Amino acid sequence: MTLQPVLYIVAFGMFIYGLMGLTGPRTAVRGNWTAAAGMVLAIVATLLTPDLQDGWLIALGLAVGTVLGVPAARRVKMTAMPQMVALFNGVGGGAVALTAWVEFRESAGFLDEPAYVVVSSLFAAIIGSVSFWGSLVAFGKLQEILPGRPVTLGAAQVPVNVVLVLAAVGCAVAVGLGARYEVLLVGLLVFATLTGIAVVLPIGGADMPVVVSLLNAFTGLSAAATGLALDNTAMIVAGMIVGASGSILTDQMAKAMNRSILSIVAGGFGGGALTEEVPAGGTVRSTSAADVAIQLAYADQVIVVPGYGMAVAQAQHAVQDMAKLLGDRGVEVNYAIHPVAGRMPGHMNVLLAEADVPYERLKEMDEINEEFARTDVALVIGANDVTNPAARDDPGSPIFGMPILNVDQARTVIVLKRSMRAGFAGIDNRLYFDPRTAMLFGDAKSSVGEIIEELKAL
């Protein structure tokens, strides 16, 4: 009987260690498998419960889940990953809700159960249900079964949501106070279901990853609650670390998109795709040096687009150091030199030559413009107007007709820039609002320095 708790402790130790691994690019794969091994251990430990009933039915459940899960995870296309995560998260929430329901049935409506068991079970039932249905809606939107644009009830949305939550909580309170009718518990599940649907439907497709992350944290919390109700340490620890780390992660994801969680859940915005013209307050994605380093390190081809900002910051030596590090990793780095980059013709060539950049790496605009479409990452360092797509296709733009570098055709664009201030021409650059573009704000030299540090740490 002492073996099971010990195995649980080892298991949650492995969860925590695995999770730590998942936060760094080098250790992530190992971290994932460490956590998976911990999970196997936790399952084995649970199966060691003395006098376990219905062994064959449990085995059947495990087998069916595995048979369904393996091909689903193996076959899904990389582009469909977010909805797959939503789906797997949803079924986890569903499992929590169903477990709570069975507990209710088997204990004759929580008769003779201590208060904490009743409260945690009811909490788990509500949150599990919300997570299950919310995730299914998120899955539907990402899979484009449901419309990706926000579907709202307009002004009635918030009151409706509040009423639904209150109804679910009301059922829970009634059950908790000793009204042992199953219809109340089913009512709780139904209202929680409607809440999950009503909250996620109004949120636009672009914000879905953040929503999935939020629901992920919810499922973690509900798992922890189930662990409390069943007195199972492995579930408490695993559920709670997911609940806590999931909340932080959700916040970080929202911040990376320049949004707050509240404004996303309030809904109605994320579906607004960028149209022809950039709205004044369009979404700009800011990124971190660590993130840029990873994208650069795992690219095949990188094109650096230097501009006046690099010259002002005297960042050319740092840029060349970075390119050397990338070259050592087998990444092909070239420089795209726009004729008017900087403030004088040849400004960039001089600066870069001074930093010992091999001459054949410096490409003229006509020579390299077709390369952008084949490039993984275009790294724009302090250049602005020479990358503005408006010059190519917006007759109303003051710089229309100016030849530009086709940076916007690269798979990813990273812009190192001091601020969102407009460039020399004093106009907004639509490139910055492109979903493929990420901004790293700061002085070019220190930003590149940070990227170099991160590259060395990879």
Place this chain on the structure above:
Amino acid sequence: MFLANLAILVLAGFVGFAVISKVPNTLHTPLMSGTNAIHGIVLLGGVIVLGSGVDDPLSRALALIAIIFGTLNVVGGFLVTDRMLGMFKHRPESRKGAEK
């Protein structure tokens, strides 16, 4: 017992906060997927409830579905995370010739 579990809960919460202090954006999705797999631990709930002896057919069916769901969460979660992370694996050599 409850107080001991509550203490564990609180400590686990702080561990969760501490682990995810700063994560590069590129790893957000794999990390979300990894934590998603970890809460597949809910599968234990179904196993414990069903394993404690359930006679009612509907309860057994619900518990069975809970186990299937939980297993899907675990198996799918870890495999999907591994595939995502496969994108970050290092290539042996660049396909283009090294410079010079």
